Amino acid sequence: MPAPAQPTARPHVRVAPRTLLWALAGLCLATLVPPADLWATIHHLRVPDTDDAMRLAEVRDLINGQGWYDNVQHRFLAPAGVPSHWSRLVDAPIAGLILILTPLAGRGLAEGLAAALWPLLLFGLYCGVLYRGMRANFGRHAAILALIAATQTLGVTLQFAAGRVDHHNVQIVAIVGLAVCMIRGGVRSGLIGGASAALSLAVGLEGLPSIAAAALFVVGDWCLRGRPARPLLAGFGLGLGVTAPALFAAQTAPGLWTATRCDALSPPWLWLTLGGLLLAVCATLAGERLASIRARTAVAGLCGAILLAGFALAFPICLGGPFPDMPPLVRDHWLLTVNEMAALPKFIARGQWEALVFYPVVVLATAAATWLAWRGPEQRAWAVMAVFLWPGLILGLFQFRGLYIASGFVPLVAGAILARALSVEVDVDSEGGSASRNRSGAVLDGNGHSAKPLREAAGPRNSLPRWGVALLGGGLISTVWMAPAVLAAALVPAARTAPDPAGASACRSEAALAALKTLPPGTVLAPILIGPAILLHTRHRIVAAPYHRAIPGLTAAIEGLGGTQANLDRVLTAFRVDYLVACPARPAEDLQAETAFATRLTRGTAHSDRLVPLSLPGPLKVWRVTPAPLRAGGDPAG
Known part of the structure; x- marks a missing residue:
């Protein structure tokens, strides 16, 4: 009698940890952007911040024929306009995306697609830099876990959200890339890292403290270790010292090459980058003649002293920071109220x-x-x-x-x-x-x-x-x-x-501004935060937007919307305002003990013969401005 068949043992299925980690990373990446946010950005050009709206307005002007070196927003404080301190190096790829997508989707949808795709492409680049840097130093598992952590770090995901076309995400990619190069060391890594630092400076000066710390690390490493650290110093100095002037020339009109701008890459900051290049050249040429720590430290200290002294003597205005001429009224009632400028105790x-x-x-x-x-x-x-x-x-x-x-x-x-x-x-x-x-x-x-x-x-x-x-x-x-x-x-x-941010977001949405778009083009006095959205979604001109180079407009909005009736009348006349716009959810800050006249006007408890209320749908309150009555001497009253 044959023996009974033995049951076949089931094969033991084992999933490698790396497979599980990649699956989790894929899930996190796939759910990174909420579909509702993606839809709103693509179809309604909804962007997270005022800077994103202003960036898209600049990109649109560039596509419509405005010159590469002409970075003036001509509908902002017209007719003179306001020169932007932002970089065309960020405008260009976004404009390129729009031009590529326009034949496929039409201009309007192409703008929305570009606004959604640009931050996602940058996040992919960030993840690539992150993965390579982590894998080289901590292994593949740690690299995958870093990708997962990136999708859960809100300080990162907010900068790469749909519609986030501002420049902070570019700076994050550039400076993380610089860090990876510094860890690796060598001339090639130094060159790439220095070029990345230069790109960050060309895009905006927010990364200046990080780049200064990186430069101190590279120089200090050379002072302590000497020859092994020299290739990184040479590469970093060469990459930064050559790329920064090249990018400056690429985005700055030749007539402005000698102009001092404390808020953007310009001669003060080029002085420091070229000084770093000089130190790198000296260290390379000196070679083994600087064999002791004391000698290298002395050379580095001398170069640093010359750089700082030259900066203080040649560009003293920049010692006060990027906003040296900001009046106290604007600083107190605008700059210090912005969340990104707020301190933790606040x-x-x-x-x-x-x-x-x-x-x-x-x-x-x-x-x-x-x-x-x-x-x-x-x-x-x-x-x-x-x-x-x-x-x-x-x-x-x-x-x-x-x-x-x-x-x-x-x-x-x-x-x-x-x-x-x-x-x-x-x-x-x-x-x-x-x-x-x-x-x-x-x-x-x-x-x-x-x-x-x-x-x-x-x-x-x-x-x-x-x-x-x-x-x-x-x-x-x-x-x-x-x-x-x-x-x-x-x-x-x-x-x-x-204040509740939802109220301000509702007032600057495309739906809120749709009614304003139906009015004949004119100059609009509106809350500061709504200005960029008006430029993006309508054909109107604006008086105020949240940018420090437009001090007259900021002052006008603060005094006109937060002051007395006389203050408002003076601003309406001086800036030839056609429409007054108010956001009931975000009234202006009162400048005096009594409630601001514009706020009372919004609530229906005040009246002005110069302002004709317009019945428009949406959260905004809008008035048409009539000319001021003339005094006996022929001058406008107020």
Whole structure:
């Protein structure tokens, strides 16, 4: 009698950790942009911020024939207009996307598609830089975890959201790329890193503190280590010193090459970049003649002293920052009210608990990178991260925008820490491949075979228990901090004194401005935050928008909308205003004890013979302005 057949054992299916991580990363990337936001951007040109609206207005002007060097917004404080301090280097690729998509989708839809695609393309570039840098130093698992962390870092995702065509995302990509080059070292990396720093400066000066810290690190590294650090110094100095003037010339009219602009790449900042080039050349030519730390430090100190003294003597106006001529009225009633210029204590005092989502992760990342630069493995990588995190954190305590670039480094720290917390200790070889340890501690290569141990990717080693590392890794995910932020808002709702951002967003939407678009083109006096949206969605001219180069318009909006009837009449006459627009959800700040006349006008408790109310749908209140009555002497009253 034949023996009964034995049941066939089911094969054991094992999914590699890397496959699971890639699946999670894919899910996070696929859900990064809410479909509703994507739809609103593509079909209604909804953008997150006033700067995005102004950028699209500039791009549209460029496509319509405005000159490359003509960066004046001619519908802003017409007829003279307001020169922009932004870079055409950002306008150009967005304009190129629109021109490519227009034959396929039509002009209107092409603008929306470009506004949605541009930040997503930049985020893809950021992820590529992030992955390569993490894989080379911490292994593939840590690199994938860094990508996952990037999708959960709100300080990053907000800068790459649909419609975010402002320049901060470009700066994040450039400066993270600079950091990766500094970690790697060598002449080639120095050249790429210096060029990336120059691109950041050409796009905007917000990254200047980070670049200054990077330059100090490169020079200090050379002073301490000498010959091994010389190639990076030479490459960085050459890349920055050559690329910055080239980009400046590419985007600046020749007639303005000698003009001092404290808020944009111009001679003051070119002086510093060329000084860095000179130091790099001197260090290279001197070679082994600067064999001691003392000699190298003396040369670096002398060059630094010459650079700073020359800057102070030749460009003293820029010692006061990018806004040297801003009057107190504008500073107090506009600049200091903008969220990106607010300090952390102000967020707390106004009950803006959403700040808890941004600050803790940067604090933890800075502390972790600093500690591991001293005690952990891969000390150079951690030191470079700390060099970029500290300036952002310090500046961010006083101005929220300081966190923008620093947030771009949080995923690097989070990826390495999470890899250690999950016991995915990755060993990196010279080819960028990886190996992992099994439970017994043996080192396995990517195919599960025995491999020679090289170096562990993520510390701290023997300094924190696994649960402590796990807590640290979780604390580096900013979405985790949404829970305490929501809880604080629910427990102390009365503490919130900041204006509701939803009201302002509704007033500058395409739907709100659709009715205004039907009126004959004219000059509009509107709240400062609505100005860029009026330029983008209508053919009207504006008096005010949130830009420091337009001090007369800012002053007019503050005094006219926040002052007395006489103040408003004076502004309407001086700027030949055709339409007065008010947003009931965001009235202007009162300049005197009594409620501003424009606010009372909006509420229906005041009246002016010069203002004819227009019955238009939507949240905006609109009046047509009639000429001021003449006095006996023939001058307009008021």
